[in-house]
Amino acid sequence: MSDKAPSTxxxxxTLPCVDIAGLFSSDVAVRYKVAQQLGQAARDVGFLYITGHGVSPVLRQRLVERAQEYFARPLDDKMRFYIGQSENHSGYVPEGEEKLGDGAVDxxxxxxxNYDYRSDLGRRPMLGPTQWPDAPGFQEDVHAYYQAALNVANALFRGFALALELKEDALTRHVNHPPSQLRMIHYPYNSSAPSDRPGIGAHTDYECFTILLPTAPGLEVLNGAGEWxxxxxxxxxxxxxxxxxxxVLSNGQFVATSHRVRKVKEERYSFPLFCACDYDTEIAPLASLTHNKPEREYISLKCGDHLYAQTIQTFTYLKERLARGEISMPENSQATDSFGYHGR
Known part of the structure; x- marks a missing residue:
């Protein structure tokens, strides 16, 4: 690792804000102008707000309402759709199932x-049919939001490619049936919970980028000086x-940014869409970006294998399968916290 500062x-x-409406323009000059703003934010901060995304308030509100209705169910009812019985790592995740960071229970x-992949061809550990609950309107409303958010993701993939001086489709050509996961997260308010028990511990996200819709404060981001x-x-x-x-793809020009959710001061819902490439995409520095040697070297990772390896290391049901020898870690598996500030 480098002896230099731990983050570029x-x-x-504060976070920059970029109006991305221009990414949907037919004028490449307009798209490029927005891309330059995205690139600066990705290099300097790694976190930003976007407006002009085109996802309607109605779709967003229906998503929130479906989450509120589902999480209000009794635990036994919710557990009928436990994630451990799914084919593509989809379903209900109870409190205590997942551990990040220092191992504290979130x-x-x-x-x-997940991407609702129905074909029998191309099945992978995290690519298959989604486990949908029997809650009225859940599948319809959540799927509608998912598709709208994926449209935003495609625009951002094109924008980030332009920001890296690549062809506009350099990334989207690898996004056809991606294991891009939408998480519907409920942080209940508990006044008696220990003050040092987080909603979720410090981590970087595994995929290319995340599109987050939160309903309340609580998110904190680690800056280049090591401050939250x-x-x-x-x-x-x-x-x-x-x-x-x-x-990795940007050869370190963009750095994965560590973040956490502190103990919430009110009930909070959060909806991150983790935007990935296709499962078998090789994740390595793009050839045209390797002329400048970064502070660290990156090994080649297969997109889906990286997601699977990180998930095995954080979900109890997969850890237990690994211990029983039912599954194995993929090739070139990286430890959690291998990237961004913590990775350095």
């Missing part, structure tokens, strides 16, 4: 929705952050 990020105290529950910066809500905006895979 600036000592930012104070949250979730429902995970609060991320307040911004009206009609998504929060975007760079993940492990885009750090």
């Amino acid at each position: 990020h600036t000592a930012f105290t 104070c949250k529950e979730a429902y995970d929705v 910066i609060d991320v307040p809500l911004k009206e009609d905006a998504f929060v975007i952050n760079i993940g492990d895979m885009l750090e």
Whole structure:
């Protein structure tokens, strides 16, 4: 590892905001102008707000309502759709199932929705049919939001490619049936919970980038000076952050940014869409970006294998399968916290 500062990020105290409406323009010059703003935010901060995304307030509100209805169910009812019985790592995640960071139990529950891949060809450990609950309207409303958010993801993939001086389709050509996961997360408010027990511990996201819709404050981001910066809500905006895979693809120009959710001061729902490439995409520094040697060298990772390896290391049901010899770690598996600030 380098002896230099642990992050290329600036000592930012607020997040930049980029209006991405221009990414949907037919004028490449307009798209390029927005891409330059995205690139600066990705290099200096690794986190940003976006507006002009085109996802309607109605779709967003229906997503929140479906989550509120589902998580209000009794635990036994929710556990009928436990993630450990799914084919593509989808379903209900009870509190205590998942551990990140220092191993503390996160104070949250979730429902995970993956790319609903129905074909028998190309099945992978995290690519297959989604386990949908029997809650009225859940599949219809959540799927509608998922598709709208994927449309935003495709625009951002094109924008980040332009920001790296690549062809506009350099990334989207690898995004056809991606294991991009939408998490519906519920952070219940508990006044008696220990003050040092987080909603979720410090980590980087595994995929290329994340599109986040939160309903309440609580998110904190680690800046280049090693300080935790609060991320307040911004009206009609998504929060975007760079993940492990885009750090690798960009040869370290963009750095995966560590973040956490502190003990919440009110009930909080959070909806991150983790945007990935296709399962078998080789994640390595893109050839045209390797002329400048980064502070660290990156090994080649297969997109889906990296996701699977990280998931095995954080979910109890997969850890137990690994211990029983039912599954094995993929080739070139990396430890959690291998990228971004913690990786350095």
